[in-house]
Amino acid sequence: MRDALSETEATIDHYFYHENTSPFLAKRLIQRFGISNPSPGYLLRVANAFRSGTYKWKSLSFGSDKYGDLASTIAAILLDDESRAVVLDADVSSGSFREPIMKVLGFMRSMKFEADDDKALIDFNLMGEKIGQMAYEMDSVFSFFSSDYELAIEPSVAAPEAQKINSPNIIGTLNGLFSLIKWGSTDYWDGFFEGRGGRSKIDPGDFSTSVGKLAFKPSSENAVEIIDEMSTLLTCGRLSSENKEIILNAYNQQPNKISALMIAQQLITTTAEFHSTGLSHKSGESRPAIEPPKSSNISYKAVVFLILKGGLDSFNMLVPGCSDLKSQYRSLRQQVALSDDQLIQINVRKDPIQPCMRFFLHFKLEEIKQSFNQRKTIFFANTGILNEKTDNTNYKKIAKLFAHNLMQKEVQRIDDPTTATSTGVLGRMMDVLHGMTDNDGNPYKVGSIFVLDRSTALVGEVGKSPVPITVKKKGSTVFDPYPWSDRKEWKNVDLMSSIRSLNNATAFGSSLFSEAWSSDLLRSIEESKIVETALSNAKITEKFSAYDYSEKLKQVASLIQTADIRGVDRDAFYVEFGGWDHHIDLENLLKLRFEKLDSALGEFWRELAHQGNEKKVALVAISEFGRTLTPNTGDGTDHAWGGHYFMQGGDVKGGRIMGEYPDLEGPLNVDGGRGRGRFIPSISWEAIWNGVSQWMGVEDDALLDQILPNRNNCGSVLFTKEDLFK
Secondary structure (H helix, E strand, C coil): CHHHHHHHHHHHHHHHCCCCHHHHHHHHHHHHCCCCCCCHHHHHHHHHHHHHCCEEECCEEECCCCCCCHHHHHHHHHHCHHHHCHHHHHCCCCCCECCHHHHHHHHHHHCCEEECCCCCCCCECCHHHHHCCCCCCCCECCECCCCCCECCCCCCCECHHHHHCCHHHHHHHHHHHHHHHHHCCCCCCCCCECCCCCCCCCCCCCCCCCCEEECCCCCCCCHHHHHHHHHHHHHCCCCCHHHHHHHHHHHHCCCCHHHHHHHHHHHHHCCHHHHECCCCCECCCCCCCCCCCCCCCCCCEEEEEEEECCCCCHHHCEEECCHHHHHHHHHHHHHHCCCHHHEEEECCCCCCCCCCCCEEEECCCHHHHHHHHCCCEEEEEEEECCCCCCCCCCHHHCCCCCCHHHHHHHHHHCCCCCCCCCCCHHHHHHHHHHCCECCCCCECCEEEEEECCCCCCCCCCCCCCCCCEEECCCCCCCCCCCCCCCCHHHCCCCHHHHHHHHCCCECCCCCHHHHHHHHHHHHHHHHHHHHHHHHHCCCCCCCCCCCHHHHHHHHHHHHHHCHHHHCCCEEEEEEEECCCCCCECHHHHHHHHHHHHHHHHHHHHHHHHHHCCHHHEEEEEECCCCECCCCCCCECCCECCCEEEEEECCCECCCEEECCCCCCCCCCECCCCCCCCCECCCEEHHHHHHHHHHHHCCCCHHHHHHHCCCCCCCCCCCCCHHHHEC
């Protein structure tokens, strides 16, 4: 017991005093205080304050002179010139997006929200779904945002909160704020709150369905001073003179000053200055209109990138059946090995590469088993990131292994490791297809869709192919569903023209965060109309369960069915299934995940078969890394490297295991059979996407090199479309 305590303390000390700890914490703390892109000098000054335990500012000194002192660290963050100098507002990369929940709470405080006398507590309603964030409802143990997430319009600029700036969250945030302004704290027309009920159309200012309302009263009756006061309260005075003028004109056009105030409040919440901390400058030009979709003349194909996020333990998904490997499996897996009654056999086509003629799946994967036996599923054995030919002597320099955030980047980007790019493998595929024609000279019309979660996978080069759309996991959200009122004096209120003017094109030198917000807002409003039209025309016949995985794939199936309405012939979808990080209780947790995964996939493919789209879609299911072969003391497994994954589709040449299932004590085991069992992949991600790219229509080698810039250097065989598809 004493040794265990000493070892634990030594481990904690190792991490605490590691040379990377202070800059790691400095960057993340600075970002949480509102500066997404701190300079190296700022990081160094904060890191030094953490190391030394003291920070001096003018005649004041903060800290205890002890390593890791938080008083000195926070003082260094808040008092540094880079956090305080007003001149830095002119830097286009300075500032950040505001967190969604902080925008809502800040608005309520600034506009003097008051609960009704009979309500001690106000209940928020589904905020995570509506705005992408709610207190104590983090997406993962790594919080709501990745510190390295980048702006789509300028990939060199970090913007953690941009992960939540997508179409559903943008519209959900604004609809909720509009509802709060017009009807108080209620769920009326996408409101944020649990109200008193009631659904009939009521006029703005009627708070009969609410449990509280905004009580803000301007301190002046002068219109200019009213707009200035709200600019101070809601944007810290950042509202540009152009935007003040637009809001002032809208205010003055409304004779009823109660409704005029509501109009001004609504318009301010749509501005970039409310949603970000940069300065916005207008160019005077309108943003180009989004063209309505037109039907395509090319037959449809789609690829679904399904990431099992968290690190799937695939050694308990695909299990060898021959005596030697099965004996190794049982010996090394110990208490987390599957017993015979937890295995179901699959019918594997004869393959001289495989060490076994028999393989088994986890017993909860009955749908995947049937798909495999029907020759519609391929397994990829021991697959993962490879940047060059790799063995036990050089594997440590291949990539930054075993960390969730870094390996998720690798699996989504699959780019050249020698260059700093911020595009994803499917984003580059869509870029290439967007510039191509089919054999009859018809140009491809491409679309990219995130289902709820944004990532790098679908991001292409700025301006090449259409910007990816983000949709909710179920249904759609229309902007401002009940714009105003049927009453005569408010009937002609037109917020949309003012919103467009407030978010028109920005000038050179305007904040990148401001530009990103304004362009995303106007595009999201138009996209929501297209998505709403498409989804309202979808006729789903399969009954999907209410579980998260099934809802996401039902949304994909609906969008595939309505591809013609959306005017696309090549689609790329990105879907995350989370919850695969099983460091403890692997047996029970994995069983539950597999049951939900298997059910969702079965529902999805039955629906596509009914649509007649089964052969037009390929679903690639992978994870950022595999897990250790041996268990830990919590009956779970830990981060590793190579893993086993699969692809499904009606046109897939299934019933096979591609790549070689590894000798569990052989040379690909970086621990040499004596440690945890982490395997160097024998198949790279490039191998899979090479064949998928060809199937989608890209067969020219030079174009394939654009999609997979490291495919000829990754040290892996490359699969062709003939290898993977019928």
